[in-house]
Amino acid sequence: MAATDGETIEDLPPSAKLVFKVLEYDGPLTQKQIVEESMLSARTVRYALERLEEIGIVDEDIYFADARQSLYRIEEPVAADGAGSGEDACCAE
Secondary structure, three states: OOOOOOOOHHHOOHHHHHHHHHHHHHOOEEHHHHHHHHOOOHHHHHHHHHHHHHOOOEEEEEOOOOOOOEEEEEOOOOOOOOOOOOHHHHOOO
16 A cells, blocks of 8 residues: 555544554554554554554664564654754744
């Protein structure tokens, strides 16, 4: 399935939005941990993560505690000036 140009989080199914929120509040997590936290099926979580990765919102890393699993985290958006999206980055005095 090819990624659609211009697709955003609002265009995704509710399950993908829930997975995004779980990662936002509790991440980074493994797929198994996301299944436990979201109470979605493993297949649904897998599909949601795939969709989130396609549009560049979620990043997959190696989970060093168990290399058979992956660790998923929300990618930090980068501002036009190269600063991260931290609270103090936009409002530094």
